Amino acid sequence: MGHNRKIVIGSVALVKARLKHDGAAMTAVGEELDRLLGEAKVLQKAPFKWIGLVIRYGLVNRFTPPHYQRINKRDGDLPIAVEIDTHLLLAADLEQTKVLFRIAAGDALLHVARKYSLDAKELEQFRNKVPSLEVMTEKILPPQS
Numbered sequence: 001m002g003h004n005r006k007i008v009i010g011s012v013a014l015v016k017a018r019l020k021h022d023g024a025a026m027t028a029v030g031e032e033l034d035r036l037l038g039e040a041k042v043l044q045k046a047p048f049k050w051i052g053l054v055i056r057y058g059l060v061n062r063f064t065p066p067h068y069q070r071i072n073k074r075d076g077d078l079p080i081a082v083e084i085d086t087h088l089l090l091a092a093d094l095e096q097t098k099v100l101f102r103i104a105a106g107d108a109l110l111h112v113a114r115k116y117s118l119d120a121k122e123l124e125q126f127r128n129k130v131p132s133l134e135v136m137t138e139k140i141l142p143p144q145s
Contacts, residue, residue: 006037007051008077009105014058017086025097026055033105033126040122042113049076051112053105056083061133063107065115082108091140102130 009030011022037043043050048071062083069079082104089097106127113120131139 003050005034005050006043007033007053007105007109009033009053009055009101011055011057013086014056014083015086017057017090019057019086019089019097021092021094021097022057022089024094025101029098029101029105032102033109036122036126037109040119042109042118042120042123046078046116046118047071048078050078051109052077052079053108054079054081055101055104056081057086057089058083059085059087061085061088061104063104063133064111066108066111078112080108080112088137088140096136096140099130099136100133102126103133103136106130 007030009026011026037051053066060083066080066082069081071078084100084104088100092100106123110120110123110127112118113123
């Protein structure tokens with residue numbers, strides 16, 4: 001692959017829905033994480049050059065462990081996937097969508113770092129700055145009385 005990114009984020013819909021903020025949020029979070037992974041040299045000792053993260057828009061939140069595929073020897077990437085509940089994304093505004101993507105990507109990247117014995121200090125700091133999924137779920141979809 002002809003790029004020097006450390007992470008590329010894409011998405012796939014498992015259910016039919018029209019999301020408003022996913023593209024802008026994905027771009028913003030992808031750039032943020034690419035900068036973090038590059039500056040912190042998290043992948044320096046990894047057996048892969050970059051991570052391909054697919055966010056699946058589904059019916060559950062499943063971030064850890066991410067779904068792993070084999071390291072692509074030709075392109076040098078580690079393909080992983082997580083799933084986010086589409087109901088949350090439909091109700092979320094742009095900033096909330098960014099936070100949901102940070103949670104999903106942060107949890108998945110931490111799992112990758114631990115699995116491959118990589119330095120996860122900066123990833124832990126990144127993830128600790130983001131609220132929990134439970135807090136965000138209550139903000140976006142408050143309990144009905």
